Amino acid sequence: MEWELFAGVPGEDVRRLLTIARRRTFDRGEVVFHRDDPADCLHLIAGGRFAVGITTPVGATALLSVRGPGEAFGELALVASGGGRRSATVAALERAETRSVYVDDFARLRQEHPSIDGLLVRILGERVRRLSEQLTEAYYLPAETRVLRRLVELGDLYDADIPLAQEQVAELAGTSRATANRVLRELERRGVVELGRCAVLIREPESLRRRSGVES
Secondary structure (H helix, E strand, O other): OOOHHHOOOOHHHHHHHHHHOEEEEEOOOOEEEOOOOEOOEEEEEEEOOEEEEEEOOOOOEEEEEEEOOOOEEOHHHHOOHHHOEOOOEEEEOOOEEEEEEEHHHHHHHHHHOHHHHHHHHHHHHHHHHHHHHHHHHHHHOOHHHHHHHHHHHHHHHHOOEEOOOHHHHHHHHOOOHHHHHHHHHHHHHOOOEEEEOOEEEEOOHHHHHHHHOOOO
8 A cells, every 4th residue: 555654755664664564453443552551563554544532631532633544653652762651542443454563673673774764753753743733723723613624634534424423523623512513513504514423424525625724
């Protein structure tokens, strides 16, 4: 498959990384790891989608992001001392598959091929980019716009047919379910989306993108 995450990275380095990666499969709802588990590997997503979430101080679960094919999670395992601990809980949203790169295997590969560090820089750079965007949006964009932008991202990830509940969309946007519901109902009234049971179908993706301010 094409790894968009590694665009511009020498193909030989990508092949070396995939050579040491181990194929793993997950059933729908299966937890890959829990927050505070030992961090022993990076996961490159080869198929399916995964939910990244945390447990709040009051015991509720908050969905932080949804990752799909060509993306990665668990990358801090490769740079933390002794592997460190997981910072979030990750579970498969459907039958899914990853290529797992374990810390010890990666350390040996780096010794043999120092250029492999370019892959690590790319993976960490993507993480920093995501966090910077989330922080900027949290400070400067209204909740309604954040809902629209999460819908655009999910529409791209799921090819317009999003099998998530309104509450999950709200969590991704960092707002209340009431706010997400208000935005979704207005979009439905305008024919931009169609709402179903735990699902959102995007009927007019370009209209949604314009409303969100996200460039095509």
